[in-house]
Amino acid sequence: MVSIAVPLLNMKLHRLPRHPPLSSLGNDFRSTTSQGVSELKLCGEEFVTKLLDRRWTLLNPNTTIHQIKLSTMLHGNGLLGNISFSSDTHPSLGHGTADNCNQDPSFYVVRDDLLHPLVNGNKARKLDGLLPLVEDHSVTDVVSCGGCQSAHAAAVAVSCAERGLKSHLLLRGERPEILTGYNLISTLYGNVKYVPRSLYAKREEMLTRHADLVAGNSGSVVWFNDLLETSFTTQTSGKPNLVQIDAHMNADSHPRKVAIINEGAADAVGLLGMIRLVQYLSQNHLFGKERTLKIVVDAGTGTTAVGLGLGALCLGLSWEVTGVMLADTVDGYRKKEKCLISDFKHCTAFHHIDHVLKGMDGGIVHWVERDHPRKFGNVKKGEVEACQQIAQQTGILVDPIYTLAAWELATLLSQEEAKGGAKVVMLHTGGTLGMFGLAQRYKSYFHAVKDGLLNFDYLDGVGFEQKTNLPLLGICELIHRQLGLKMG
Ligand SMILES: Cc1ncc(COP(=O)(O)O)c(C=O)c1O
CATH class of the missing domain: 3.40.50.1100 (Rossmann fold)
Incomplete structure (x- = not known):
């Protein structure tokens, strides 16, 4: 039986109940205990400076940031509906960058996939x-x-x-x-x-x-x-x-x-580099310390997401880190998060962290389900083509196991952002070599892509990039429209 993938834009973001997000530190928590929070912030900054005064493997924490802009195509099927992506490789960042008001949806991608040719x-x-x-x-x-x-x-x-x-x-x-x-x-x-x-x-x-x-x-x-x-x-x-x-x-x-x-x-030792990255990204000429951001990352063990959350927490940033759960249940991730924080506290003797965590009931990462949950490591129909579309339109390779999941969520959240939500930033964790193992394991899915983007063959000269006034919509909606059916 051929199953039609539920399109991205029809997917509901299943937010799991969570404790106040990190960004709420800037509202309720800060308003009631502002002195305490600024003390903690100072403490946190001092702590991070001390923590990061060490030798590193990477000469510097620098990374490349691109901006992905979303628009609509006249036609489009497949997992990503009628969304077309384009990449701005020199986006304006830093002070004075207006957050998106009435512009096409977009999100930033932190290109950590470019750090090393073989190391994710x-x-x-x-x-x-x-x-x-x-x-x-x-x-x-x-x-x-x-x-x-x-x-x-x-x-x-x-x-x-x-x-x-x-x-x-x-x-x-x-x-x-x-x-x-x-x-x-x-x-x-x-x-x-x-x-x-x-x-x-x-x-x-x-x-x-x-x-x-x-x-x-x-x-x-x-x-x-x-x-x-x-x-x-x-x-x-x-x-x-x-x-x-x-x-x-x-x-x-x-x-x-x-x-x-x-x-x-x-x-816990794996968290240090992530905290260094957060400090780097929070410089004024990049994302700065004052903006509210939604950081999206795919989660295997969840360590990367927890590292980002800890960095944001220690530096007092209003960054909400969302981890797309790929390999475990929400309880599993929460347990892992608690364990990592406790080990980190134990190793670094940073006990102030308890004060900050109190207002958040212990949670620093917002764990969400993938749009199409599956047993870890499985690939679903249409996902290889979605990766191919993204690669051809943006020059960025994502893989169906990890980074496609973050890309899908960033795409979805960036549409909320266009309506006044926080700016969305996806951390591209790499994973390019994973494609080769997948091609070996999922031969039939890769047969389908060998002749190019089948999905767009029928455009018949309309032009892949041609924009329309259609709202961004997914394949189910598209099919329903074409058949004259009302959406359920
Ligand atoms: C590309 C990619 N992204 C994310 C992850 C998961 O990272 P973490 O285990 O820190 O959640 C992995 C793990 O292998 C990976 O290869």
């Missing part, structure tokens, strides 16, 4: 604060794990090789006959071992065992969060510890020191 944007951010700790602690080997097409494992493999470290990646399941995408990169850069699902289910045990094996009799093993905690008690400035780095250079003649990174770097 959000992985580069997670490893940003983490890898210098590896060097400071004379680590020789890194052990981590992930799914068969794990972007995290590939990021660890590439980043370690770039620093002369050995990486050991445990990937779930059987080795594919032909390697491609992330598992190909992991294999080229690191030492990969495929682990049966039953063993992989006990991740902690599996990682510890493998790390012990790598360390051998004379080596030692450490978990990354422990390194983070130590860094707060021993690190005094952003300067490298040269003595320890020298020791690391001669690692072959020394016992091995093995560090374990959790699956997806879903640890």
Whole structure:
């Protein structure tokens, strides 16, 4: 049976009940305890400055920002209805940028997908604060794990090789006959071992065992969060510890020191780079500190979203972070969020965070369902074509598993923005190489795109970019109109 995908614009944004959003700090909370909040804000800024005074993997936190403008096409079917996208690669930002009033809907895209050709944007951010700790602690080997097409494992493999470290990646399941995408990169850069699902289910045990094996009799093993905690008690400035780095250079003649990174770097230490990104984006010449923003990001473990939320919280920004849930239930994400915040507080001893969280009942991320929920990793009909449309119209590649979900939500929210809502910013987390693994796994969906954009063949010279006065609408509405039916 052929199923018609429910179009984006007919989709309801299923907001899950949540606690007051971060932006409400600027209203109720601030009005009742304004002195307390400004104190906390100062405290937070001071804390962030101190927290970020460290060595980083990325030379600077800079990223590229594009603006995506939405308009309507005469025709259009498929997942994105009759919406056409175009990209402004030099949008005006900073002071004096008027928020959208009576203009075509648009949203910003933070192009973290451009940070590295092989390392996903959000992985580069997670490893940003983490890898210098590896060097400071004379680590020789890194052990981590992930799914068969794990972007995290590939990021660890590439980043370690770039620093002369050995990486050991445990990937779930059987080795594919032909390697491609992330598992190909992991294999080229690191030492990969495929682990049966039953063993992989006990991740902690599996990682510890493998790390012990790598360390051998004379080596030692450490978990990354422990390194983070130590860094707060021993690190005094952003300067490298040269003595320890020298020791690391001669690692072959020394016992091995093995560090374990959790699956997806879903640890408090992975949050640092995200906080650095928020501080960068909140500079006056970019988004500034005063604007109300809606930040949209796709969530696997949810660590990226929580990092953004924490950054905004500590800097006192009115940024509401929305995480599109892809791999778990809302309860799962809330639990993960609480856990990360608690670990973060424990590692950094930032207890003021409790005061701020009190007004928000503990929630800093607005978790929402994807428009078409599915078992994690599945692709639905029409999604590859939607990615193709976006790529052809904007030069930006999104993938059906992760970033398409954020793109869809940003598209939807930007239409609210056009009616006076907050400006929408999507963090593009990368994921380009994921397309190769998907093409291997979902052959039939990729057959459909090989001859080009089938959806637009019937335009018959109307012109793909031709704009109309039609409101933005989705395929169901379009079909109903053409059939003369009333929308239900
Ligand atoms: C492209 C992309 N976006 C988002 C995520 C999920 O990030 P997080 O686990 O921090 O939620 C991943 C994880 O692999 C990813 O590859």
